[in-house]
Amino acid sequence: MASITIRNVPEEVHRALRVRATQHGRSTEAEIRAILEQATKPAGRLQLGSLLASIAREAGGLTETEADAFDRLRDTSPAEPLRFE
Known part of the structure:
Protein backbone atom coordinates (compact mmCIF):
# COMPACT_ATOMS: atom_id res chain seq x y z
CA MET A 1 0.00 0.00 0.00
CA LYS A 41 -14.95 7.91 -4.43
CA PRO A 42 -18.10 10.04 -4.11
CA ALA A 43 -21.22 8.00 -3.33
CA GLY A 44 -23.38 9.67 -5.98
CA ARG A 45 -21.06 9.16 -8.93
CA LEU A 46 -22.49 7.76 -12.13
CA GLN A 47 -21.24 4.27 -12.94
CA LEU A 48 -21.07 3.14 -16.55
CA GLY A 49 -22.73 -0.24 -15.93
CA SER A 50 -25.69 1.39 -14.19
CA LEU A 51 -26.05 3.91 -16.99
CA LEU A 52 -26.03 1.22 -19.68
CA ALA A 53 -28.54 -0.90 -17.76
CA SER A 54 -30.90 2.08 -17.39
CA ILE A 55 -30.65 2.83 -21.13
CA ALA A 56 -31.46 -0.80 -21.92
CA ARG A 57 -34.44 -0.73 -19.54
CA GLU A 58 -35.80 2.44 -21.15
CA ALA A 59 -35.34 0.97 -24.64
CA GLY A 60 -37.19 -2.18 -23.60
CA GLY A 61 -34.15 -4.39 -24.08
CA LEU A 62 -34.07 -5.75 -20.52
CA THR A 63 -36.80 -6.93 -18.22
CA GLU A 64 -36.55 -6.01 -14.54
CA THR A 65 -35.63 -9.62 -13.75
CA GLU A 66 -32.77 -9.58 -16.29
CA ALA A 67 -31.55 -6.21 -15.04
CA ASP A 68 -31.60 -7.45 -11.43
CA ALA A 69 -29.58 -10.51 -12.48
CA PHE A 70 -26.95 -8.26 -14.10
CA ASP A 71 -26.83 -6.09 -10.98
CA ARG A 72 -26.14 -9.14 -8.79
CA LEU A 73 -23.34 -10.33 -11.09
CA ARG A 74 -21.62 -6.98 -11.44
CA ASP A 75 -18.17 -6.67 -9.89
CA THR A 76 -18.22 -3.62 -7.60
CA SER A 77 -14.57 -3.80 -6.51
CA PRO A 78 -12.40 -0.86 -7.57
CA ALA A 79 -10.22 -1.33 -10.64
CA GLU A 80 -6.48 -1.68 -10.20
CA PRO A 81 -4.55 1.35 -11.47
CA LEU A 82 -2.23 0.91 -14.44
CA ARG A 83 1.43 0.46 -13.66
CA PHE A 84 4.06 1.84 -16.04
CA GLU A 85 7.07 0.29 -14.35
Whole structure:
Protein backbone atom coordinates (compact mmCIF):
# COMPACT_ATOMS: atom_id res chain seq x y z
CA MET A 1 0.00 0.00 0.00
CA ALA A 2 1.25 3.50 -0.81
CA SER A 3 2.31 6.08 1.75
CA ILE A 4 1.87 9.83 1.54
CA THR A 5 3.70 12.53 3.47
CA ILE A 6 2.01 15.91 3.79
CA ARG A 7 4.24 18.75 4.88
CA ASN A 8 3.43 22.20 6.25
CA VAL A 9 -0.05 21.41 7.55
CA PRO A 10 -1.23 24.41 9.58
CA GLU A 11 -1.54 23.66 13.31
CA GLU A 12 -5.23 24.58 13.36
CA VAL A 13 -5.94 22.11 10.52
CA HIS A 14 -4.03 19.37 12.33
CA ARG A 15 -5.92 20.13 15.54
CA ALA A 16 -9.27 20.02 13.69
CA LEU A 17 -8.32 16.66 12.15
CA ARG A 18 -7.49 15.26 15.59
CA VAL A 19 -10.83 16.47 16.99
CA ARG A 20 -12.74 15.05 14.02
CA ALA A 21 -10.92 11.71 14.38
CA THR A 22 -11.83 11.56 18.07
CA GLN A 23 -15.48 12.26 17.25
CA HIS A 24 -15.47 9.34 14.80
CA GLY A 25 -13.57 7.04 17.19
CA ARG A 26 -10.48 6.57 15.05
CA SER A 27 -6.89 7.72 14.81
CA THR A 28 -5.91 10.90 12.99
CA GLU A 29 -4.28 8.79 10.28
CA ALA A 30 -7.44 6.68 9.84
CA GLU A 31 -9.52 9.86 9.69
CA ILE A 32 -7.32 11.31 6.94
CA ARG A 33 -7.62 8.03 4.99
CA ALA A 34 -11.42 8.17 5.34
CA ILE A 35 -11.50 11.79 4.13
CA LEU A 36 -9.32 10.97 1.11
CA GLU A 37 -11.42 7.92 0.24
CA GLN A 38 -14.66 9.89 0.49
CA ALA A 39 -13.24 12.68 -1.67
CA THR A 40 -12.01 10.35 -4.39
CA LYS A 41 -14.95 7.91 -4.43
CA PRO A 42 -18.10 10.04 -4.11
CA ALA A 43 -21.22 8.00 -3.33
CA GLY A 44 -23.38 9.67 -5.98
CA ARG A 45 -21.06 9.16 -8.93
CA LEU A 46 -22.49 7.76 -12.13
CA GLN A 47 -21.24 4.27 -12.94
CA LEU A 48 -21.07 3.14 -16.55
CA GLY A 49 -22.73 -0.24 -15.93
CA SER A 50 -25.69 1.39 -14.19
CA LEU A 51 -26.05 3.91 -16.99
CA LEU A 52 -26.03 1.22 -19.68
CA ALA A 53 -28.54 -0.90 -17.76
CA SER A 54 -30.90 2.08 -17.39
CA ILE A 55 -30.65 2.83 -21.13
CA ALA A 56 -31.46 -0.80 -21.92
CA ARG A 57 -34.44 -0.73 -19.54
CA GLU A 58 -35.80 2.44 -21.15
CA ALA A 59 -35.34 0.97 -24.64
CA GLY A 60 -37.19 -2.18 -23.60
CA GLY A 61 -34.15 -4.39 -24.08
CA LEU A 62 -34.07 -5.75 -20.52
CA THR A 63 -36.80 -6.93 -18.22
CA GLU A 64 -36.55 -6.01 -14.54
CA THR A 65 -35.63 -9.62 -13.75
CA GLU A 66 -32.77 -9.58 -16.29
CA ALA A 67 -31.55 -6.21 -15.04
CA ASP A 68 -31.60 -7.45 -11.43
CA ALA A 69 -29.58 -10.51 -12.48
CA PHE A 70 -26.95 -8.26 -14.10
CA ASP A 71 -26.83 -6.09 -10.98
CA ARG A 72 -26.14 -9.14 -8.79
CA LEU A 73 -23.34 -10.33 -11.09
CA ARG A 74 -21.62 -6.98 -11.44
CA ASP A 75 -18.17 -6.67 -9.89
CA THR A 76 -18.22 -3.62 -7.60
CA SER A 77 -14.57 -3.80 -6.51
CA PRO A 78 -12.40 -0.86 -7.57
CA ALA A 79 -10.22 -1.33 -10.64
CA GLU A 80 -6.48 -1.68 -10.20
CA PRO A 81 -4.55 1.35 -11.47
CA LEU A 82 -2.23 0.91 -14.44
CA ARG A 83 1.43 0.46 -13.66
CA PHE A 84 4.06 1.84 -16.04
CA GLU A 85 7.07 0.29 -14.35
